[in-house]
Amino acid sequence: MLSLLKPNQIHLIPSFVRREGRITPAQKKALEQLWPIYGLSLGAGYLDLTAIFSRQIPLILEIGFGNGESIAQQAYTTPEVNFLGIEVYRPGVGQLLAQLKxxxxxxxxxxxxxALKVLQYHLPDQSLDGAQIFFPDPWPKKRHHKRRLIQLPFIDLLWHKIKPNGWIHLATDWQDYAIQMMEALSQYKGFYNIAGQGQFIQNLGQRPITKFEHRGQRLGNLVWDLKFKRID
Ligand SMILES: C[S@@+](CC[C@H](N)C(=O)[O-])C[C@H]1O[C@@H](n2cnc3c(N)ncnc32)[C@H](O)[C@@H]1O
Structure with a gap:
């Protein structure tokens, strides 16, 4: 595992380009009316998760939820689990807010x-039972690979936020990104592969199909899922 770095010592390259995108009237209305109910604004320090979630039950983080299909469905089918979603794309946030309501x-x-800022400065260590990142931006051009989210410094950051025995679940439909994820996670000594060394898992209904995945399926894309658990 990497050494325990202080947050301001970790240099992480932004994994997204900010785009406002077209926002529909329904998304705009959801943002205006529902953000005060479901949205968290960041203060100076760590989030007080005990105060934020009224019930102390397992907490799963999803980074880059897009339109939020996976969180909405999982939160509905597993009410005994809390979900924290982080997304920079405002139309997607509006879309999920409407589903939550x-x-x-x-x-x-x-x-x-x-999410990099949230993890570095606002999420307490060992606060998550699981973290999921489904179809992170693939940044297909080689010169953009440095922008890919799943790299060793990010994995190290995530390791600190996950409780002992907690897990991470990743999915991508870009084969070279799947291989990069597998190599980075296998190299990192703080997690082990629940499927066995170098093995991907089958998504047998463990996660909902996302919007991005649906688009890939129409193009005939294959999907690679990885699930690792934290070891101490
Ligand atoms: C390819 S999309 C996939 C969305 C969704 N998970 C799905 O499968 O439909 C990747 C998403 O990650 C979000 N994203 C990328 N980097 C992020 C970051 N650092 N923090 C929060 N969201 C991020 C993007 O805005 C985008 O919505």
Whole structure:
């Protein structure tokens, strides 16, 4: 495992380009009316998760939830789990807010910020039972690979935020990114592969199909899922 770095010693390259995108009237309305209920604004220090979530039950983080299909469905089917979603894309946040209201979910909170910043400065260590990142931006051009989220410094950061025995679940439909993820995670000594060394898992209903994945499926793309657990 990497050495324990102080947050301001970690240099992480931004994994996204900020784009406002077209926001529909329904998303705009959801942002205006529902953000005060489900949204978290970041203060100076660490989030007080005990105060934020009324029930002390397992907490799962999803980074880059897009339109939020996975969180909305998982939070609905597993009310005994809390979900924290981080996404920079505001239309997607609006989309998920509307779903949360429609499903009357009480076990979800959202942050509309860069996940790297949230993890480095606002999320306490060992606060997560699991973290999921489904179809992170693939940055296909070689010169952009440095922007890919799943790299060793990020894995090290995530390790600190996950509780002992907690897990991370990643999925991608870019083969070279899947291989890069597998190599980085296998090299990092703080996690082990639950499927066995070098093995991907089958998504047998463990996670909902996301919007990005649906698009890939229409193009005939394959999907690689990785699930690792923290060791201490
Ligand atoms: C390819 S999309 C996949 C979205 C969704 N998970 C899905 O499968 O449909 C990747 C998402 O990650 C978000 N993202 C990328 N880097 C991020 C970061 N550092 N913090 C928060 N969100 C990020 C992007 O805005 C985008 O919505």
């Amino acid at each position: 429609a499903k009357e979910l009480k076990n979800v909170r959202l942050i509309n910020e860069d």
